[in-house]
Amino acid sequence: MNQLADRGEPTKGRSRRLGKNGDGAERHEAIYRSISDAIIEHRLKPGARLREDALSEVFGVSRTGIRKILQRLALEQLVTLTPRRGASVTRPTADEAREVFDARQMIECGLMPEVAKRIGAADVQELRAMASREREALRAGEQSTAIKLSAAFHERLAELSGNATLAAFVGRLCSRSSLILAVYGNPGNLGCESHDHDDLIRYLEAGDGEGAKAFMSHHLKEIEASLSIVEEEAEAPDLHSIFGG
Amino acid sequence: MNQLADRGEPTKGRSRRLGKNGDGAERHEAIYRSISDAIIEHRLKPGARLREDALSEVFGVSRTGIRKILQRLALEQLVTLTPRRGASVTRPTADEAREVFDARQMIECGLMPEVAKRIGAADVQELRAMASREREALRAGEQSTAIKLSAAFHERLAELSGNATLAAFVGRLCSRSSLILAVYGNPGNLGCESHDHDDLIRYLEAGDGEGAKAFMSHHLKEIEASLSIVEEEAEAPDLHSIFGG
DNA sequence: GGCGCCCAATGCGTATACAATAAGGGGATC
DNA sequence: GATCCCCTTATTGTATACGCATTGGGCGCC
Known part of the structure; x- marks a missing residue:
């Protein structure tokens, strides 16, 4: 037919x-x-x-x-x-948002020493290029692009650890983070400061794993702090919890 | 029909x-x-x-x-x-096996301090019951059941951290570990020693997060060490790498 | 006039039918 | 007798058709 x-x-x-x-x-x-x-x-x-x-x-x-x-x-x-x-x-809940950032804190920071050990000159170049493109997008006001590039940067970083399994986890966490930014982010504040990624690259280039780890931790904390993580409860006001039903 | x-x-x-x-x-x-x-x-x-x-x-x-x-x-x-x-x-490769255990090392160990903080009496009871059932299965020679219970134990442990996202990751890693055991494990050696889990519970019950973390690290290392992680290359003999083609 | 019920329409869940491909076997030829 | 090619078969990939639940609006009743 x-x-x-x-x-x-x-x-x-x-x-x-x-x-x-x-x-x-x-x-x-x-x-x-x-x-x-x-x-x-x-x-x-x-x-x-x-x-x-x-x-x-x-x-x-x-x-x-x-x-x-x-x-x-x-x-x-x-x-x-x-x-x-x-x-x-998906509209992430506040709890999920906290979980995602805690998870990133643990995994991404934990990966930094290994990345610092394994990173090569070509990798540094690539990361710099990514950071540069990200900064450009930010300057041009292209938030959408900047968000995607930032997530890509973090994901690529994780890949450099050589552990594809953990890198895949980080990738998923970054995607979800982007969603979280959409819900709990404040306009104009993108989370990732443009210079942060460059600073991070310097630590890695110097082989300073612990420094990179500490910086990443700070970086993630700053992103999380820039959010307003409060339940919005827009569509499903839980009457039970309100009236003690 | x-x-x-x-x-x-x-x-x-x-x-x-x-x-x-x-x-x-x-x-x-x-x-x-x-x-x-x-x-x-x-x-x-x-x-x-x-x-x-x-x-x-x-x-x-x-x-x-x-x-x-x-x-x-x-x-x-x-x-x-x-x-x-x-x-x-799936037949995990040797690389994947190492990745999975590295990932477990990072995540499960990292979770222990939080678990030690949050664990309650009821949780301890539940874990003990699980460990007990696992020991029983081992004694009865029911390897299949023991494997599943061991994975369930590790997963439940991760859930107690309160971070569902990371717990889900751990669950996936445990499932894959089971697959790895099937391929690289030696018969008769199940990986998880039966008393290990009980010892771990003691650390947690005492609120000793760092102790639990160290013990978990040792536990995972032992499991990994008990495997024979070598590429088998059974079905796709790579002629190119053999003959330098 | 407000509230509740019914009906229609929208959109998902499942099964089935069809098409395409890769693998394996058989036959023919060199 | 061995090798190569074609054909057959088994199995997945995709689309479509059908059934059912849910939802929103209209109508009747209180």
Whole structure:
């Protein structure tokens, strides 16, 4: 039946010739990144609903593929999947925010000595370039880009430790941090000061693992301190706790 | 269609007549646990293939649901999804094994001081019970059960820190550790000595966070030392590296 | 006039059908 | 007799169709 539709008209004018398996995986990966980036860059704000139909139409794949991607995002806690209500961008709670920063404190700081040991000249160059691009984005007022670059910087740093497992954890924590910034951040204050990352690189370049560790700890504490982490309780006022029900 | 198969065999209570959405989620969760447990208990060994058809028949749900579960397991790195070859139980590499233990070293040890601070009498009781069951299983020669209980102990311990995010990480690391034991473990040596966990509980009960941390570090090092972490290279002899091609 | 119930529509959950690919076996040829 | 190629088969990837729950609005009743 759809052999007919196959040649003439993709019906929805949706892209072309999909159904091809070969590039299906890449396509899905690209879609995943699109959505993930949009969330991290705050172009999709916490609470935003992500309807499967709409996404499938936008990206030109069927709901099946979208669902797969949405599930992956849900497992990374970037989107929340409520049983019959569909997907929406996760709105982190205050508790989660604290947990994420405690976790970053432990893992990222713990990784610094190893990074300081392993870092090479090429790595230093790369990190400097990333920090530079980040500073540029900040100066240009492109908050979205700056946020993404900052997360990428922290993630790349973790990768330099040589432990891919922990680096993956850090990556997830950074993504979630971006979400947390969107909810609890104050406008104009991005968390990561632009010079901080450069200072950090200097410690690492000098092989000063303990210095880098201490600096990272301070850096993360500053980011966390710049937030206003208070429960907003906008949509689900807990009547039980209010009236002692 | 599948009503036919319906009468024959309740198998696990009521299997079919799904399509009911309400309990679908629970059912999927149960299936997920079944497979996950089977892997952790080494009833499914690394490298074992997990065909979608077979699983869908066994559990009485369609391939759609199985795929979802398989993807979740893949994201947790318990199964490996190769593009056109389907799913199989992950066979961790030696590098991954080292990474996992390094990660556990960092996170689990780092959590001990907080756990020692927060632990209560009821928690101590619960942990002792778990350790006791574990010892029993070991004595009865039920390796599968002992492995699962040991992982559960470490995971519960992490939960007591109050940081659910890090606890989830630890849970994933423990699951992967179980896989690592299956590949690199020596028979008869289970890794976790039976008395170790009891000793650890004593440190925590006494509020000695640093002591618990040091003990945990030693404990993990012993487990890692009991393994024979060498690449096996069974199925893909790298001819290039052998012949210098 | 307000409150509660019912109906319709939207959108997710599941199953099934179809297409494509990779692997393995058999046959033919050199 | 061995090797290479093609064909068959088994298994995944994707799309679509159908069913059900939930939600929002309209209507009737109190």
